[in-house]
Amino acid sequence: MQVFPIASLASRRTAARLAAGAAVAGTAVLALSAPAFAHVTVQPEGAAAKGGYAVVDFKVPNERDDASTTKVEVSLPADHPLASVMAEPVPGWHVQVTKAKLAKPLTVHGDTIDQAVTKVTWTADGKGIEPGYFQKFPLSVGALPENTDQLVFKALQTYSDKQVVRWIEVPRPGQDEPQNPAPVLQLTAPAGEHGTASSAADKTGGTAATSSGGGSDTTARVLGVAGIVVGAAGVAYGVLAGRRRTA
Template identity: 75%
Template sequence: MRVSRTTSRSASRSASRHASRRALSRVAAATAAAGTAVLALSAPAFAHVTVQPEGTAAKGGYAVVDFKVPNERDTASTTEVEVSLPAGHPIASVMPESVPGWNVQVTKAKLDKPLTMHGEKIDEAVTKVTWTAADGKGIRPGYFQKFPLSLGALPEDTGQLAFKALQTYSDKEVVRWIEVPQAGQDEPQNPAPVLQLSAAADEHSTANAEDASDTTANAAAATDSHDTDVTARVLAVVGIAVGVAGVAYGVLAGRRRTA
């Protein structure tokens, strides 16, 4: 009976150990799968098309912005980048900078409502800018490229501009960065580049600053004039004193000679 009980206990312990090992294996596998899923979902957030600088472009002004395009693939190059300008806020002046190794095409369209710029009416505006790799190589894996645009005048009736972008790879894959982020929500998987606009400079404050500068300059000039006047008076008094002393010395010398 003792042998039977001992054997039963050993078998029970062995079964318990095997069950524990299987449970740990399942937990490890589930953890690894969850980690892989998290990395896969979060990867686009670290490498998407963005517009820079953010928060420094003033409403109503001009700015040079860079569209930063990273290559997210290991076996393909980015050979084309297409950026669409916001139709709801047309920009009268859009000028691309020459990028070595890339051809650029600017697409314009008629405006339903003409814009006024420097006193002139403009009835068309740029709707899209496309860069294509001239040599076919483009942006290689592990690299990024900046595409500058000069924009102006920036709209004054919005706090941001969303630019939808298409990124084409050498294997013909197209990634659409067109999802506009919404306040209070998580960043979308393929967010569109968004340029934040800051408040325009306050002309009244600028004028006050200029007036204050002029007042300071005038005060400084008045102080310099006053100091110069005081110095001149002091020198005059000293000169008179020296003159009187000279006359007195001459009179005394003459008396001594007469005596």
Template identity: 65%
Template sequence: MKVSRIALVGGLAVSSLALLSGTASAHVSVQPQGEAAKGGYATVDFKVPNERDNASTVKVEVSLPADHPLASVSTQPVPGWKAEVTKAKLAKPLEVHGKQITEAATKITWTAAGSKIAPGQFQQFTVSMGQLPEDADKLVFKALQTYDNNEVVRWIEEPKDGAPEPQTPAPVLKLSAASDDHHGGASAAAGTKADDKADAKGHDEKKTAAETSGSDTTARVLGVVGILVGAAGVAFGVLAGRRRQA
């Protein structure tokens, strides 16, 4: 009897732990496709799982950071979904590639148009964005997830370093340190190294060709000398034979 009770309690504990961990990990998140470097452009995926057993997700709204406006935002088409990018005037214009940008995207809304995120499923929404800020280590995107039963889940709590994860955390995109490649420095250096390597290779090829040519010339000279020496030997032999006969 005690063994049965222990087994029952243990089973309930494991089930509860699995349920809680599943709930905590299944939230709206954002991940870069490759690298999201400061000062560059990136393609990211917003992953939206369905957390309900009796409802489907029909709308997703992602707010873009107002403290770091993004001048360029474009969405990748998703079958069965309609995407809309909302823009607003900037209080302070941005300068991007020498141009003044007076407005920036503030929100992206995906609305179901023949498709839904059903229970047990998830959907990824791909976005290209930039120019990423150079003075920030991360970008926070607050999101709203709407179900077809009119329930709205607000993924807006910003995670804090060293603190437990919030119940409904906002998606956070971590930015990596900018490399010279994003500003053309590394590419130019690589090009210079490639040119130096090509020059060295050309020099080596010329040197090899010169050495080969010199070797060929020496061989020809030695060949001619050998022929002359041989001819002289033959002539000497003939003369010596005639003298003996005389």
């Protein structure tokens, strides 16, 4: 019978406990690092400045392994209606733009508009968005409102098995992201404000460049005069030396 020292047995038990703990910790890390399901989002191509126009992309991923996305419906914000909404053709999809009469007409560039787009629907002509893929649906929208920092678009995603996922929950500041968040477009400062800042920066840079150029010219002139003086002195010295030798 083989006998193990007590110290050796204790070391083995400690190692086993550490290994079990590491396994549990590793499982916890994997669980925490597992990616959350992707959802429908909206992002501008460039900037979405208040009071301006922008092209925005609705990114729709397919979260299912056994069905394709065959229809996407995006409702535009009723509290901030957009006078101009145009859809870019997407190959393999039919687009329908729905308009409605506004309770309060809008005034855009001096024109009164009494109706606006309330919903845009894309319906697949073929297989749609298959598992493992996503699709972007671009819209040109404007004029963007100036009295808010964001626009909330609610979206419905329909699968080939008729299941509908409603991305309509509005995210709240300071709270966890909801399970089915609605796409939110963040607006930036009006273009005029950026332009004013850029103009001020350009003027400052131009002044600095002019001052620097003036300093360089002054230095060059001083060096030039000094060179002439030194040259004249050299010539005079040469003439005097020649006369002495001749004498």
